[in-house]
Amino acid sequence: MGQTAPHVCGYLTERFSDDAFGSFAGYREAGGYETARHALNRMTPEEVIAVVKSSGLQGRGGASFPAGLKWSFMPTDDEGPSYLVCNADESEPGSFKDRLLMERGPHQLLEGLLIAAWAVGAETTFLYVRGEYAEAASVLARAIGEARAKGVLGPRALGSDFGHDVVLVRGAGAYICGEETGLLESLEGKKGQPRRKPPYPAQRGAFGRPTTVNNVETFCHVPHILKNGADWFRGIGTEQSPGTLLFGVSGHVVRPGLYELPLGTRLDEILFEYAGGVPGGRRVKGVIPGGISTPILPAGLLDVRMANEFLRERHTLLGTGGIMVMDETTCMVRVGCIASGFFRDESCGQCTQCREGTGWLDQLLHRLERGDGSDGDLALLGDVADKMEGGTICSFADAAAWPVQGLLRHFGDEFAGHVSARGCPLDQSFAL
Ligand SMILES: Cc1cc2nc3c(=O)[nH]c(=O)nc-3n(C[C@H](O)[C@H](O)[C@H](O)COP(=O)(O)O)c2cc1C
Ligand code: SF4
Structure with a gap:
């Protein structure tokens, strides 16, 4: 077992x-x-x-x-x-x-x-x-x-x-x-x-x-x-998203694990009541709601019901219900590096904007993380991600672009801080 x-x-x-x-x-x-x-x-x-x-x-x-x-x-x-x-x-x-x-x-x-x-x-x-x-x-x-x-x-x-x-x-x-x-x-x-x-x-x-x-x-x-x-099934969950969903909660939480809950349960309720909140009295910084492909939500947007009709309003998706929680020590550029490394390695390579785009995202993010990035790299990062969406054989390329777009949308200042500080200003973050 x-x-x-x-x-x-x-x-x-x-x-x-x-x-x-x-x-x-x-x-x-x-x-x-x-x-x-x-x-x-x-x-x-x-x-x-x-x-x-x-x-x-x-x-x-x-x-x-x-x-x-x-x-x-x-x-x-x-x-x-x-x-x-x-x-x-x-x-x-x-x-x-x-x-x-x-x-x-x-x-x-x-x-x-x-x-x-x-x-x-x-x-x-x-x-x-x-x-x-x-x-x-x-x-x-x-x-x-x-x-x-x-x-x-x-x-x-x-x-x-x-x-x-x-x-x-x-x-x-x-x-x-x-x-x-x-x-x-x-x-x-x-x-x-x-x-x-x-x-x-x-x-x-x-x-x-x-x-x-x-x-x-x-x-x-x-x-x-x-x-x-x-x-009976329609009586559980929301009108548009019936039934329960298995939410897998991982990362900086007291009780990581699998929670079967009705669709439409609030994300902050899952995080704080079921998963016990962030350990060590630290604050939550961001939450990926549905697996690595789904755009991140910052701490201020966690009062959202976990169903696509509500998550879409916050520019994200339910995905597979894999909730990943990050506390205030987390460097969001490093989160981007981990995601982009995964997508670079896993692209099957048939479509140009996926094969090349995933490599570019990974290079740019690592350059920013090392402190070698410029304002131009930051702009290019967003541009490459936007150009990867749509037109590919499968939606892998979209899935690779979305996490970067979400990070830039909500943590753009932190990314810019890596350019001005010429490196990661967060000394308590996990290392790559
Ligand atoms: C890159 C990529 C990876 C996927 N991985 C999975 C997976 O591991 N398991 C899965 O059930 N669906 C996965 N899907 C979705 C499947 O293509 C398909 O939509 C799904 O199996 C259909 O089942 P459902 O309608 O019951 O969700 C993936 C899609 C993409 C684009
Ligand atoms: S979008 Fe899909 S088919 Fe195209 S290269 Fe990426 S993984 Fe392969």
């Missing part, structure tokens, strides 16, 4: 402290697989999609795309095989929710996959797990074996006429393989480079066949929605 315990329980994580929940017997005892049995034997795929659509479930992999709508894009008149892909590549710095979902509740995920596979008519699910997640992969392999042995998976899944299997695939450690078409390339044994779209995966996905790709957390909500109904 992993090191990080969920602190607050909602429907996804409420049984995670019970080790038995991870086993087939324990999951069955908690009523597990009954919802899938009902769906596969008593509901049509269209009925399942209709419930998920009206629940308003949005994807939890970062883009918040409506899950039911995505499922409805799958062709219904195609005679050949179709596939479901579970994106368990989770490589966004600050995000660790999917790991916990897989390690503590593998059968909850498998039940969600089975229901989704029935809905989209997929004969096989490829469960693509981040290469470094060895524990999650071994827990899942065991769970898949149990599910096969008990007839949950197989030619007559849960006693229905639907045949389905789940194939576990291990990634090899590239962030870009989390982008859905980069993942598909990797799944096919090729270099993990995103594809131009269209065609979208529902038209031409894995091995050229119609494919639906969703995130681990997205699938985990599905059995609960089918069991309790779309209205």
